[in-house]
Structure formats: C-alpha cells, structure tokens
Amino acid sequence: MNQIKHGVLALCLLASGGAASAASTADTIGLTIDARKPGAVINxxxxxxxxxxxxxxxxxxxxxxxxxxxxxxxxxxxxxxxxxxxxxxxxxxxxxxxxxxxxxxxxxxxxxxxxxxxxxxxxxxxxxxxxxxxxxxxxxxxxxxxxxxxxxxxxxxxxxxxxxxxxxxxxxxxxxxxxxxxxxxxxxxxxxxxxxxxxxxxxxxxxxxxxxxxxxxxxxxxxxxxxxxxxxxxxxxxxxxxxxxxxxxxxxxxxxxxxxxxxxxxxxxxxxxxxxxxxxxxxxxxxxxxxxxxxxxxxxxxxxxxxxxxxxxxxxxxxxxxxxxxxxxxxxxxxxxxxxxxxxxxxxxxxxxxxxxxxxxxxxxxxxxxxxxxxxxxxxxxxxxxxxxxxxxxxxxxxxxxxxxAASLPLTLSNNPQYALDGASVPEISASAARGTDGKLYLALVNTNPAQAADVAINVPGQAIKAVKGRVLTAAAMDAHNTFQAPQAIKPAPFSATAVEGKLTVKIPAKAVIVVAVE
Incomplete structure (x- = not known):
C-alpha cells in the first residue's frame, strides 16, 4: 500500500509541474473548445x-x-x-x-x-x-x-x-x-x-x-x-x-x-x-x-x-x-x-x-x-x-x-492516438468542456492508457488562455484502491499548468482523470 501512496505522489508532482512546453508537435494531441457555441445544459x-x-x-x-x-x-x-x-x-x-x-x-x-x-x-x-x-x-x-x-x-x-x-x-x-x-x-x-x-x-x-x-x-x-x-x-x-x-x-x-x-x-x-x-x-x-x-x-x-x-x-x-x-x-x-x-x-x-x-x-x-x-x-x-x-x-x-x-461546449480532438493492446483499441484521450453556472470554463480530461502519459495542447478560439487549475486523480497501480487501513491511498491532488509564449500544453498522466478550470 505504501508503494501505491508513493506512486500517487510521484505522478501528481509530475502532473502539477506546469506546461509541457517541450512536447514535440508530432506527439501532441490538439484540443479545441468552441466557447462561443454553448449547447444543451448538462442536467x-x-x-x-x-x-x-x-x-x-x-x-x-x-x-x-x-x-x-x-x-x-x-x-x-x-x-x-x-x-x-x-x-x-x-x-x-x-x-x-x-x-x-x-x-x-x-x-x-x-x-x-x-x-x-x-x-x-x-x-x-x-x-x-x-x-x-x-x-x-x-x-x-x-x-x-x-x-x-x-x-x-x-x-x-x-x-x-x-x-x-x-x-x-x-x-x-x-x-x-x-x-x-x-x-x-x-x-x-x-x-x-x-x-x-x-x-x-x-x-x-x-x-x-x-x-x-x-x-x-x-x-x-x-x-x-x-x-x-x-x-x-x-x-x-x-x-x-x-x-x-x-x-x-x-x-x-x-x-x-x-x-x-x-x-x-x-x-x-x-x-x-x-x-x-x-x-x-x-x-x-x-x-x-x-x-x-x-x-x-x-x-x-x-x-x-x-x-x-x-x-x-x-x-x-x-x-x-x-x-x-x-x-x-x-x-x-x-x-x-x-x-x-x-x-x-x-x-x-x-x-x-x-x-x-x-x-x-x-x-x-x-x-x-x-x-x-x-x-x-x-x-x-x-x-x-x-x-x-x-x-x-x-x-x-x-x-x-x-x-x-453547466452548458455543454463543443470540442474537437485532433491527433488523438489509440491506446491499443492485443488487437483491441480505444481513443487515448476523452474530453468534455462546459460553461459552469459560475461562469467559468471547465474541462475534463481522461487518459485511458495505463502506461503512457499524453501531451494535450488546449486552444479556445477568441480567448487567450493563461493557465488551467484543478485536480488530478491517478496512481501507480491500475487497481489502486482505498482500504480502512489506508483510506487515502488514492485521492485527488492539485493540478495546474501555465501557458508558455501564449500556448498551453498539459501533460496528462497515464490512467488519470483531470478536471480543471480554464483561466
């Protein structure tokens, strides 16, 4: 259980370390949110x-x-x-x-x-x-x-x-x-x-x-x-x-x-x-x-x-x-x-x-x-x-x-690779965006790949993004879980990234759930 706890800390430190400005363009997933076209309200x-x-x-x-x-x-x-x-x-x-x-x-x-x-x-x-x-x-x-x-x-x-x-x-x-x-x-x-x-x-x-x-x-x-x-x-x-x-x-x-x-x-x-x-x-x-x-x-x-x-x-x-x-x-x-x-x-x-x-x-x-x-x-x-x-x-x-x-917002993912294993595959990144009742733009990101982190470049046309702030849920083991003996072995940790030269690319850890506010 200590290995799980230490793994969580290591991954969360990686996740909250700021923009992944060194990511190569070829490997970076593009995510564009159209904040000007709100869709149906998420009941x-x-x-x-x-x-x-x-x-x-x-x-x-x-x-x-x-x-x-x-x-x-x-x-x-x-x-x-x-x-x-x-x-x-x-x-x-x-x-x-x-x-x-x-x-x-x-x-x-x-x-x-x-x-x-x-x-x-x-x-x-x-x-x-x-x-x-x-x-x-x-x-x-x-x-x-x-x-x-x-x-x-x-x-x-x-x-x-x-x-x-x-x-x-x-x-x-x-x-x-x-x-x-x-x-x-x-x-x-x-x-x-x-x-x-x-x-x-x-x-x-x-x-x-x-x-x-x-x-x-x-x-x-x-x-x-x-x-x-x-x-x-x-x-x-x-x-x-x-x-x-x-x-x-x-x-x-x-x-x-x-x-x-x-x-x-x-x-x-x-x-x-x-x-x-x-x-x-x-x-x-x-x-x-x-x-x-x-x-x-x-x-x-x-x-x-x-x-x-x-x-x-x-x-x-x-x-x-x-x-x-x-x-x-x-x-x-x-x-x-x-x-x-x-x-x-x-x-x-x-x-x-x-x-x-x-x-x-x-x-x-x-x-x-x-x-x-x-x-x-x-x-x-x-x-x-x-x-x-x-x-x-x-x-x-x-x-x-x-x-x-919140009001759902349309988004597109480009260059999104498949997580593949033994002939089966699923999209590596899943995402959802919405305008919250507090007026903020929220973004959820999920990495389905249990072994590979992903770099995601976020773009909101007509809006200069300065940073994203929120939380990440991840761990070292696929089956990490909480017990009565270790009730906080896995829990959300702070997550943030800052734009570099007007561009914001975030590194999503393997097997992770992230929810952030886009600033």
Whole structure:
C-alpha cells in the first residue's frame, strides 16, 4: 500500500509541474473548445445515485437506526450522509431495481416495530425488516438536499397500489391517505421528482414484451393523479444493451403519457455474466476490455436516441440511464447476493468516461443513476460497522461537480492516438468542456492508457488562455484502491499548468482523470 501512496505522489508532482512546453508537435494531441457555441445544459440529475434494498447498501451501510451507537440523524449515518452531501448528490433512486417489483409500500409505513418482515428473494434471500420505508427515504433525501426518484411496483403490484402511493406522497387534501401520511409524521406532501412504473420489465420486472408493457403503462399512468405542483415526472421502464425495440415502441406509444424512457447498461470486463472478471488484481487485458466495453455506452445512446428521434424529434422525452456502472465477480468470502466488489482507479476512469459521454448527449440524456451508492457494485462509499472509506469513484463524482447544470461546449480532438493492446483499441484521450453556472470554463480530461502519459495542447478560439487549475486523480497501480487501513491511498491532488509564449500544453498522466478550470 505504501508503494501505491508513493506512486500517487510521484505522478501528481509530475502532473502539477506546469506546461509541457517541450512536447514535440508530432506527439501532441490538439484540443479545441468552441466557447462561443454553448449547447444543451448538462442536467444535474446526470449525476444521480441509486440506493436499492440490496446487501448492505441501505441497512448497515447507510441506515443504522436512531438507537445505534454509530452517530446518526433519524437513523441515517452522519459520516455517510456528510460525505454524500460533499459530493453534491442531486437525486436518489429508491427502492430498486428488481427489489421495487416486489416492494409493497404500505409495509414500510407506521411504527417500525409493527411493520411486516419479508424475504428479499432477489438479493440473498435475507430478511427485509421494512425499517426503511417511505418516510425514512424522504428523511435521507432531505438530509442530502437531493431530489427523490421513486420506483413503483408493476411486477407484483397493481394500478390501485401505485395510485394510492402517489396520493399518499403528493395529496394536499384531507383524504384518508393524506391524513394517514400526516398521522405518520409528514404534514405537507413529499416532493417527488420522478416516479417510474416498473423496472426492467423485459426481465426481473415481469419478462414482458415492449408492446405488453406499453399497454400496462398506459393503464397505470392514467390513475397516477397528483396536484399539478406536486406531480412527479413519469418514467417508463425501457430496454438494455443492444435492444432498441423498447425505445422505439415506448416513444411511439407513450409520448403523451411519459417524460422519459429508462435504459440500463453495465460494464463487464469479460462481457460474460457467468465470469465477469475480478475487481482487483486484474491483468492489463481486462483494463483494456473494461475501457472498450464501457465506451459502448456511446453507441447505445446513439442508437436509442435515433429510435426515439423517429417519434419524438422535438426531444421532449428524456433517455434516462437509471442503471449503469461496472459489474465484477463478487469479492471472495462475501454473500454472492450482496454484490459487493472493491472499487479502484479503473472504476474512476470508467465513471469519468461515462460522464463525458452523457455530457455529449445532454440534449437527450437528462438523468442517470450509477449502481449503487454504498457497498454495492460501483459504490461511492464502503462501510464496515462504524468504519467508512471513500472510493475512487466517489472522487470522480466529486471532481465533476462543476458540470452539474453547466452548458455543454463543443470540442474537437485532433491527433488523438489509440491506446491499443492485443488487437483491441480505444481513443487515448476523452474530453468534455462546459460553461459552469459560475461562469467559468471547465474541462475534463481522461487518459485511458495505463502506461503512457499524453501531451494535450488546449486552444479556445477568441480567448487567450493563461493557465488551467484543478485536480488530478491517478496512481501507480491500475487497481489502486482505498482500504480502512489506508483510506487515502488514492485521492485527488492539485493540478495546474501555465501557458508558455501564449500556448498551453498539459501533460496528462497515464490512467488519470483531470478536471480543471480554464483561466
């Protein structure tokens, strides 16, 4: 671990050493930002999170109950909530996932000691106490200052059940359900930003065809009534991977009854669900395959957007990538149903590559939710009893905060080489630029090459660049990660470069994520 720490320091010292004025023109990558042509606004909800009743993602990881010795507020861990607030979490999706289609909301209201205990048949077959229900979830989003995305139960639920949940959440009347909410401690209606009708209807949500799901959706949505000021945006459960039929059918049949269509895609190193690949100790060929597979997100978004464009050329519907991230083999010795995996520098690079893709399609992609927030899959935070550690993915999200609500800016990369290995290749540098809400020009750069630094010459026509200042996330090892014993083995370090004779060339370390303000 000391080797990792020293490697980080060495690389960061290299990165913050100023402009690489000695770089040869032939080897220098050109990057031109057109700051005069702002594009679509990057919706803050592109940085949304996902908290499912799965493993220790909620219980233990975030919720410990108000009587716990672990410092908490209304049962939610203070350390975890504080870290998530510092990351500016804009949105949280709950209660699933596959869990949503077996979740009955009335089991999660009223006195906790009287709530029924169920079995979580999707994830590990463990007991579900229903201690975290509607009111507890909204306590969490209130503590975070985030918006709420509630996923309704279409699989084992009914139109009546979802209709009553929406009434319970949003009614400002004196109806029985609204008064029940008041009796349970909430006078004013909850603010629900999004409400989804089902999840993965093509699979764990019911094994449906898009046509059958569309008919069910239209029926259910008809009865999800709420006061206009409290009405959530409605989400239809869409497709995954290469199947665009869901986007085609739903954008045609539901465009007057929905605000967006979901899409799911996970990055798996091997591309095989049976043996996905390890989270740590992996060979460079799996670094390469992970980079290559995660960049398929670009093609998936293009294809689904094109399908939606046929029926919705005005782009009134959003494409909501409400599950994405890396998925590896579970860590040895852990419950296979809990989906716990370690989180490394590779995951931070994957996150940043996806951010850049989402920014480029901000006109259609207006919300995404990484899977998941704590202790599950590509998590932001890992906990063990009273201990907590931030992951490299957490740091990537926190570094990209200036892009929330920013106006995307077109850019071009020239002379961008391919990082190649064993016949596979990906572009070496990925970039995204935007004008932040504070008026500053922000630039994100990702080097996918795990062994080679890159020189990038930055140009903004009509603007004299003096310097760039920000932070870099990198390390000596591809699988560098934080542990409870070494919680800061990998973290962002200062990064800056100054123009020389009016020209600014920066050296991007190998396997690095950089976010800077352009001055």
């Amino acid at each position: 803050k909800d592109i940085y949304g999170q996902f908290a499912e009743h799965l493993g220790t993602g909620i219980y233990e990881g975030m919720w410990v109950g108000p009587k716990s010795k672990i410092p908490n507020t209304k049962g939610w861990r203070n350390d975890v909530v504080g870290a998530l607030k510092a990351m500016h979490v804009p949105l949280v999706r709950w209660p699933g996932g596959c869990f949503a289609d077996e979740y009955h909301w009335k089991d999660g209201i009223g006195p906790r000691e009287k709530r029924p205990v169920k079995v979580n048949t999707n994830w590990g077959g463990v007991e579900e106490s229903n201690a975290v229900g509607t009111h507890e979830f909204f306590d969490l989003v209130d503590l975070l200052g985030a918006d709420a995305y509630v996923n309704g139960n279409l699989g084992t639920g009914s139109a009546q059940e979802m209709s009553e949940w929406v009434e319970y959440l949003t009614s400002d009347s004196k109806s029985t359900l609204a008064n029940l909410r008041r009796k349970n401690g909430r006078d004013k209606p909850f603010k629900v930003a999004y409400f989804a009708i089902g999840n993965e209807a093509w699979g764990c949500g019911g094994n449906m065809t898009p046509e059958h799901y569309a008919d069910l959706y239209k029926n259910v949505e008809t009865f999800l009534r709420a006061p206009q000021q409290y009405r959530p945006k409605m989400i239809a459960s869409g497709g995954n991977d290469n199947d665009v039929s869901w986007s085609e059918v739903l954008s045609k049949q539901l465009k007057r009854q929905t605000d967006g269509i979901s899409f799911h895609y996970y990055t798996i190193p091997t591309g095989k669900w049976e043996v996905k690949g390890a989270a740590t100790g992996f060979p460079e060929k799996e670094w390469m395959s992970t980079m290559s597979n995660t960049l398929r997100m670009e093609d998936h978004i293009r294809k689904n957007s094109a399908a939606m464009d046929k029926n919705d050329p005005e782009k009134k519907l959003g494409l909501f990538v409400d599950e994405w991230g890396t998925w590896y083999d579970v860590e040895k010795g852990t419950n296979a149903g809990f989906l716990f995996q370690q989180n490394t520098l590779r995951d931070a690079v994957v996150a940043a590559l996806n951010f850049n893709i989402f920014h480029a399609h901000a006109d259609r992609v207006r919300m995404t939710n990484i899977a998941q927030m704590v202790n599950v899959l590509q998590s932001m935070i890992i906990t063990d009893k009273d201990k907590m550690v931030l992951t490299p993915t957490y740091h990537a999200f926190e570094m990209y905060v200036p892009f929330q609500g």
